[in-house]
Amino acid sequence: MTEVQKTKNAHTTVKMLEARLEQAALLKRVVDAIKDLVQDCNFDCNDSGIALQAMDNSHVALVSMMLKSESFSPFRCDRNIALGINLTSLQKVLRAAQGDDILTLKAEDAPDVVNMVFENSENDRISEYDIKLMDIDQEHLGIPDTEYAATVAMPCAEFQRITRDLSSLSESVTIECTKEGVKFACNGDIGSGAVTLRQHTDVEHPEKNIEINLSEPVALTFSLKYLVNFCKASGLSDQVKLCLSNEVPLLVEYALNNNSFLRFYLAPKIGDEE
Numbered sequence: 381m382t383e384v385q386k387t388k389n390a391h392t393t394v395k396m397l398e399a400r401l402e403q404a405a406l407l408k409r410v411v412d413a414i415k416d417l418v419q420d421c422n423f424d425c426n427d428s429g430i431a432l433q434a435m436d437n438s439h440v441a442l443v444s445m446m447l448k449s450e451s452f453s454p455f456r457c458d459r460n461i462a463l464g465i466n467l468t469s470l471q472k473v474l475r476a477a478q479g480d481d482i483l484t485l486k487a488e489d490a491p492d493v494v495n496m497v498f499e500n501s502e503n504d505r506i507s508e509y510d511i512k513l514m515d516i517d518q519e520h521l522g523i524p525d526t527e528y529a530a531t532v533a534m535p536c537a538e539f540q541r542i543t544r545d546l547s548s549l550s551e552s553v554t555i556e557c558t559k560e561g562v563k564f565a566c567n568g569d570i571g572s573g574a575v576t577l578r579q580h581t582d583v584e585h586p587e588k589n590i591e592i593n594l595s596e597p598v599a600l601t602f603s604l605k606y607l608v609n610f611c612k613a614s615g616l617s618d619q620v621k622l623c624l625s626n627e628v629p630l631l632v633e634y635a636l637n638n639n640s641f642l643r644f645y646l647a648p649k650i651g652d653e654e
Contacts, residue, residue, distance in 0.1 A: 397425050397461055397487040399452040404498055405485035406451075406616075408474040410642055413613035413624035414443045415467040417644075423519050425487075429455070429640070434518065441606050442629070442645040444523065450638040458477075461487055464516035473509045513593050523645070526633070528623040530557035530598045533591040534577060536614035536634070539622075542575050543611055547604040549573050552649055556599040557624060562592055566604070598624045600648040607632070610644045616646040 401407060414434075421434035429448040435441065449455040477483060477498045486495040494508040502505075524575075542564050546553050550568030557563075561578035580590040614620070616634045623631040629645040636642065 381452070387435065396456070396458055396489055397463075398454065398456045399425075399430065399485045400454055400483070401452055401483045403446075404477035404481040406636070407447075407481065407483060408471075409478060409613070409615050410445060411467055411471050411549075413610075413616065413642065414445070415471055416609055416612070417441055417652065418443055419466060420464065420466050420514060420516050422516050423465060424460070425457050425463065426460045427457050428483075440603065440647050441609075442523075444643040444645070446639050446643070447636070447640045450484060451640050456537075459489070461491065462516075463487060463491070464512060464514035464518075465494065466514060469511055471512055472563075476507055476509065483496055526623070526625060526628055527595075528626040529594070529596045530562075530623070531591075531593045532557065532562050532577075532622040532624075533589065533619050534622070535588055535590075535634070536564075536611070536617060536620045538577070538590075539620050540611040540614050543604060543607040546573055546575070547608050552601050553604050554599060554601045554606065555622070555624060555630070557592065557594055558597045559594060562622075588621075598626055600624055600626065600630065602630055602646055602648055606644075606646050610646075613642050615645075616642060 417436045418434040421432055424431045427449065429446060429451065432443065432445040434443050452615055470496050473496060478500055480502070481500050484499070485495040491513060493512055496509045496511065498507040544551070546564060546566045550566035553564050553566045553589040555564055557561065561576050563574060563576045565574040566572060577590050579592050582588040606613070610632045613634045616636060619635070621633040621635070623633070627648070632644040632646070634642045
């Protein structure tokens, strides 16, 4: 065997993942946002990036995350790898990251641990951790592309405020989109409440814009407990997008840099269900 062949063979057998994220805080916030919905999940790594998809125990909500390969520098994934991780364990390790730490994820071929390295250039500190991986049997659900009847883009802080305030009155909220605007209404034991938002453009502060695109009116009722939970992702983005169509799950999307995203899907309540 020639030296060239030996080198070539060495390269083909050492399949691995190496992904360097400039801001460890990004993954930290993503995990904080989803850990109360999902306990264990697979991080599916391929040459497109790192994806995650999991349902909560009650099968009412679905979490879908995609960190595109462009979000990492460098990014290398020699073959598809599923990293089964307990999110509480991951959160504990991510707490070790300081504000501006750089995070590098590494995994060997057929790994039993994922290696995490935090680097801080300011004080030349390098921290290294291994998290044991789990074998998680998780079905991958195909999420169909949906043409939504109504799409609402609004400030995350506004959505968080509305869901928090209404959740003190009721367990459910009806989200109604018409040409008048979007209305969040609830009716509970101690009273009722409603907040209506109209289209709004702020040239100087575009993050405060409220944009409503409507092809037909929609009114659906959802559990406020889940919506309040989704709002834990508010720190990831200035704006949140709500996509609604009758009889299909609500899509709540937080856009991240490089076309990456964190999405939540929530099944609507039907009839008199409370």
